[in-house]
Amino acid sequence: MNKTEGPSRVPPFAGAGNLVYREPQVPRFVSGSGCWLTDDGGRRYLDAEAANGTVAWGYDAELLREAYSRCESLPALPSFCESDLRLKVLSRLERLVSDALGAPGRVELDLGGAQAMETALRIAAAANGPGTVVVVEGAFHGRSGVTSMLSSSPRYRELLAATGLEVVRLPSPDCRRCPHSPVGGGCTTGCRSAVTRWGSELSGVGGKDFGRKVSAFVFESVQNVGGMVEPDHLWLRSAVDHARRQGAVVIADEIFTGMHRVGPRWGFQRAGVTPDVVVTSKGLTNGGAALSMVWSREPLGAPDRYRPGSHSSTYIGIPSALAVVDTVLDRWEAWTTVDKDVQRLEEAMRERLTAVASRHPSLVQRVDAMGGTARIVLAGPHAGRLRHLFRTAHPRAGALVATTGMADDVVNVHPPLVIGEADLDVFAEIFDTALEELG
Template sequence: MTASLPAEMAAGDLVYRTPPDVRFERAEGVRLYDESGREYLDAEAANGSLSWGYDSSIVREACLRTMSMPALPSFCESTLRVRVVRRLAERISAAVGAPGRVALELGGAQGIEMAMRIVAANRGGGPIMTFQGGYHGRSPFTAHLSASARYRAVQPWSGPDVVRLPYPDCRTCSFSTGDGCNPACAAAVERLGHDDLFGVPRTGVAALVLEPLLNVGGCVVPDSAHLRRVVDHVRSLGGLIVVDEIFTGMHRLGHEWGFQLHGIEPDIVVASKALTNGVTAFSCVWAREPLASPEIFPPGSHSSTFAGNPHSLAVVDTVLDRWQDWPEARQDVAHLSTVLTKALGELRNDVITGVSVTGALAKVDLAGPYASRVRALATSDPGLPGLLLASTGMAPSTVILHPPLVTSEEDLRQMAALLGAALDRVECET
C-alpha cells in the first residue's frame, strides 16, 4: 500500500487504500481521471460526501458569493452566517417536528464532540451508550465512542464512560430467530439500568449516540422497532438521543434524514458531509430547544476558528440552494434504489452471499474476507474503466456502493458490470 508513499508523508490516514496507487488529477460528474487520463467511476462518492457528484459550478458560485469577503475572524458575525444557520435550523427542525438551535463546527468528529458538550451541559457526565460496530470519529474523544479498539490504541486518555450495546444486526444477534428482533431481545433492552447486564447504573445515562445506518460497521441497517425500543428506554433513564447523520444525512438512505427511516425523534442531530458536497470541511449540530439555549450552553462553551469562514458558509448556502431546487429528491433516490437493486441482482457469482439496497446505498455481502481484493481488482484492469468501491476494516466481507445521488441509470449499470467483472476474478482465484 505504501510502496510509492513520499518520504514526507505519514501513512496514518491511508487505512482504506488498496493497490494500485492512483493519483487523481481531475474529476467531472461521477468520474475521476488519473495522471494518465484513465477514467474511474466513483461508486464511493468520497465516502458519502458527494451527493451532487464532482460539480465545479458549486465552487465557482460559492467563490462569487464571497469575492468581497474571502475571510472573516471567528468572533465576527456576517449576514451569510446568520442565513446559513437559519436555513439549517429550519430544515432540521421541520424534519424533527420541534424547534431547535444550530451551532457550527469544522468536521464530523468535531461535531460529535460539540454534541457531547451540549449533552454534558444538560445531563452532566454520566455514561454514554453506543452500539457495537458504530463509528463516530477518531479524535481523542470520539475514538472512544467508535467500536474499533484500533482507534483507541493511540489515544492519550482512557476516555469517557461508554456502554456498548450489542451489534444491531439481526443476522448475527444471538437473540435473533431470523424474523427480526424477538421478545427476548426486547426484554434485554428493558433491563438496561435495572440490573448489571450492560453495566448501566440505576442513576441513569447521559445519552445514546447512534447512526441510522452503521456505515463503518458494515452498512448495517438496525431493526427499526428494536431501535425505537432502545431510544424509548434510554429516554426513560434520562438520556438524550444524539443521531449521527454525518454519513446518512440528505437522502443517502432515501429519507432526507436517516432518523426518519426509523421513526425516531432525536434531541441532537450532527450533520456534515452532504452539506458541502465535499468541497470544504463543515459540520453543524442541531439541538432541540432549550438544550443549546444561552442559559444552558452559554457563550464560551464552544469555539471554532472557522465557524464563520465565508467560503465554507457560501458553499453550504450554494448546496442548500441545490437541495431546495430538488423537491423530488426522495422519489429520485427511490428510483436510483430500484435501478441498483435490479443491476446488482442480475450478478451471478458464488462469491456473493447477499445484496441489500437502502436508498442510494448498496451492500454486497461476500462469502469470505474478499472486500479489499475486490476493491483492488476493480481498478486493476487497464482495459476497463476503474471502479472505486467502499469497504471497511470492520466488515472485510462486505463491499459497498454509495454513488452520487445524481448518477445516471447507464452509469449505475456500468458500475454493476465492473463490480461483476472484479467478483468473477475473485471467484476464479478462490
C-alpha cells in the first residue's frame, strides 16, 4: 500500500496545486530502470507517459554520469558569461533545425517550454512590433502568465494571466468535435477557408494592411494536451501560408512533438510546413535538466533585430544542463535507424492497442497511433478513471499514462522510444485489465 499523509492526501508542507495531488493515493517513486519505475512499496510501473514524452531514452543513470563528467571543472557560470560548451551545444542545436528546413538560424536557450514560448514571442515582437497572436483552438502552450493566454482552457487564466495580450483562436482542427463536417471526414475546403479569413475588414483581426498587425501565428503539429489531435495537413499549410502572407512570424511549438516523438525529427515535417521559429524542449535532455531551445530563422535573431540584453536567465548557461544536452545529442546522432525504429514502434502500439480495444467495443471508440505516441478514445468522459485503473487494477504491475482536462475521453500513450516488444505486451495486458475493471 502506498503511503499517504492522512485524510487531506496532501502533505502539510507541499503545495496543493500541483498535478501530483489530483488523486487520493500518490505513488512515491524511488528508482527507475529502462521503461520501468518502482515505488517505495516495491510495486513496479511501466512508464507509458515518459514525463510527458520527455524520457525518450528511458531511465538510464549512465547518461547522467557521462554528462556530469563533462562539466566537473565548471559546475556553474554567471548568466552573462560564455563557454566553449555552450557554443558547442548552440551549434549542434542550430543544425537540428537548419538541416531540416534548409535555412540558417540562431538559437536561444531557456528553461521550460513556457519560458521558451515567451522568448519566441519576444523575437516575433522584435520583428513586427507588439501585436495580436493567432493560435489554434484546443492548443496548449504553457501555464505562465503569457502562455496561459495562448492555451485554450480558461482554467489557465483564472489566477494569473497577461490580460493585455490580444489572442485570436482559429477553429479547432479536431474533426471529432467539428460541427461543420461529418465525424472523421477530414477538413473541407470551407475549413481551410475559415483559417484564412483574418486580416480583412470583416474579421476583426489586423493584417499587413493595418496599423495593428498580427505579431505571430503559433501552432502545434500535434495537439498533445488537446487529445493527441493532428491537424489536417492541407488545413495547417493553408493557415501557415496565410499567416506568412499577412506578415506574421510563424512559430512551431515542438516542445512535445520534437525529436521523433511523432515520427520525423520535427512534427511540422509531417505536414510539410516551414516555420520561422521552432521551440522545443523535452527531447533534448531526457528529463535530466531544465533546458529548452528557440531556433529562429535568419535574420529574426540577429543582433540588429533582437538586441543583446533582450533575453537572459540565470540557469540557461550552467554547464551541467548544457552537458546533459550535449550527451543526449550524442545518443540521437548515434541512433542511425531512428526513423525505422519509431515507425516499428507506431505499428506495434497500434496492433496491440487495437486488439485490446476490439474486446471492449462499448468502452473504446477508436485507437490511433503516430510515431512514438498513441491515443485511446473512450466512449465517454472516463479518461481520469481509466488512468487510475492503469496504475492500480493489475495485480502484479501498474502503468503510467496521460490524460488532460481538455480531452476527458482520451488517454494519451507516449512511452520511452526505446520500449521493447515484451514491455508492450505487458502494457497491453494492463490495458485489458483496466478496461475490464472500468466496465
